[in-house]
Amino acid sequence: MSPDQPQRFEDICSAAIHSIHDEGSLHSHAIPIYATSTFVFDSAEQGMNRFAATEPGYIYSRFANPTTTAAEKLIAALEAFGLKDAGGAALQLKALLHASGQGALSTLCFSLLKSGDIILTNIALYGGTHEFFAYLLAGLGIQTLFIDLSDLDAVEQALRQHPQIRLIHIESPTNPLMGCTDIAAVCKLAVPYGVKVSVDNTFATPYLQQPFALGVDFVYHSTTKFLNGHGTAIGGVLVGKDTDFMNTTATKTFKLLGANANAFDAFLLINGIKTLPLRMRQHSSNAQHVAEWLEAHPAVAKVNYNGLKAHPDYALSARQMRYPGAVLSFELAGGIAAGKQFINRLRMCTRAVSLGTVDTLISHPASMSHAIMKPEERLKAGITDGLIRMSVGIEAVEDILADLEQALSGLPV
Numbered sequence: 526m527s528p529d530q531p532q533r534f535e536d537i538c539s540a541a542i543h544s545i546h547d548e549g550s551l552h553s554h555a556i557p558i559y560a561t562s563t564f565v566f567d568s569a570e571q572g573m574n575r576f577a578a579t580e581p582g583y584i585y586s587r588f589a590n591p592t593t594t595a596a597e598k599l600i601a602a603l604e605a606f607g608l609k610d611a612g613g614a615a616l617q618l619k620a621l622l623h624a625s626g627q628g629a630l631s632t633l634c635f636s637l638l639k640s641g642d643i644i645l646t647n648i649a650l651y652g653g654t655h656e657f658f659a660y661l662l663a664g665l666g667i668q669t670l671f672i673d674l675s676d677l678d679a680v681e682q683a684l685r686q687h688p689q690i691r692l693i694h695i696e697s698p699t700n701p702l703m704g705c706t707d708i709a710a711v712c713k714l715a716v717p718y719g720v721k722v723s724v725d726n727t728f729a730t731p732y733l734q735q736p737f738a739l740g741v742d743f744v745y746h747s748t749t750k751f752l753n754g755h756g757t758a759i760g761g762v763l764v765g766k767d768t769d770f771m772n773t774t775a776t777k778t779f780k781l782l783g784a785n786a787n788a789f790d791a792f793l794l795i796n797g798i799k800t801l802p803l804r805m806r807q808h809s810s811n812a813q814h815v816a817e818w819l820e821a822h823p824a825v826a827k828v829n830y831n832g833l834k835a836h837p838d839y840a841l842s843a844r845q846m847r848y849p850g851a852v853l854s855f856e857l858a859g860g861i862a863a864g865k866q867f868i869n870r871l872r873m874c875t876r877a878v879s880l881g882t883v884d885t886l887i888s889h890p891a892s893m894s895h896a897i898m899k900p901e902e903r904l905k906a907g908i909t910d911g912l913i914r915m916s917v918g919i920e921a922v923e924d925i926l927a928d929l930e931q932a933l934s935g936l937p938v
């Protein structure tokens with residue numbers, strides 16, 4: 526079994542299970558947890574050679590660790606599944622596994638950008654990403670332009686007006702309105718300006734969307750969500766197609782930032798990914814049912830789900846993604862008071878932030894995930910005070926609907 530031949534599987538379901546194997550001499554069936562900070566050298570020369578990278582081998586777990594490396598290879602294989610490079614060979618990607626999604630974003634930004642550079646991105650973004658750009662990077666002289674990336678004329682105009690733009694960052698679908706960006710169209714606009722494009726693929730996962738097929742340079746995930754799938758570890762991954770850049774500048778930044786993942790979390794992640802395709806199919810099918818059911822409910826004023834024909838990005842989502850995914854949001858006719866009542870009445874669905882776990886999670890973005898944004902910025906991103914977000918789980922859809930039904934009963938219509 527060679528992990529370096531992603532093309533040999535008919536379907537990505539098999540790649541999720543068979544792309545990696547234990548490279549140790551005991552042939553462990555499961556990838557072992559290498560709980561070690563450091564690695565032993567046979568000789569002084571071997572240590573020198575490993576540091577000089579003239580000989581393969583592990584040195585210190587902040588740099589690399591066999592369990593985290595296995596998870597990196599698995600995710601790279603899935604993002605590259607079935608894709609070819611410009612020369613027609615199987616696409617090779619390099620992944621770096623981080624302690625969180627924010628860690629992966631840090632390595633991307635600190636390895637690519639310097640003071641004076643500009644990021645072009647969307648108004649609606651994950652709260653932590655928005656704050657990372659608007660607060661942390663702004664303080665270091667890296668500015669961010671927040672525009673509507675679905676307006677391709679505005680993208681082109683920004684690129685023309687601001688030669689300092691170095692990176693376009695896309696989140697598609699976005700949190701929590703499930704707005705989509707035409708990734709291929711944005712990449713086409715970016716190429717003549719030499720601007721790199723990154724995609725936060727957390728909501729879609731490589732099973733639902735492969736941004737490298739659409740021309741992007743970088744993909745990152747919060748692996749905390751669907752890739753892990755069970756809510757057992759925080760994690761993130763940065764994946765790049767310029768393997769020279771990833772192996773030199775990005776790896777150096779990664780080592781210096783110290784935002785590496787640990788072997789225990791990587792083990793949980795690998796186990797989660799084995800069932801990723803199965804889970805994403807069930808998540809999406811349940812979410813479609815729930816969205817259609819909510820849309821017809823009199824107490825619900827509006828449903829935001831890219832799998833509904835009424836969603837502005839329904840057609841784009843159908844073109845760009847295998848299925849629309851697990852996350853949706855909705856507005857109750859009774860506003861914020863009804864929202865509180867609804868959340869407090871839930872019996873089975875879990876009251877929690879985060880998303881992508883096997884159970885259905887329900888949260889209130891304005892007071893939770895997006896509370897760090899200024900209220901006017903939140904509203905500009907379409908996050909009203911009464912909006913409720915659901916990450917639809919893989920329970921029996923009948924049980925999810927029954928819980929929603931009892932929690933919604935008697936609310937103002």
Ligand SMILES: *Cc1c(COP(=O)(O)O)cnc(C)c1O
Nearest residue numbers: 625626627651725727747749760
């Ligand atoms: C959770 C999340 C992040 C941040 O990831 P962490 O693992 O919490 O650091 C980034 N983007 C999206 C879309 C997310 O849902």
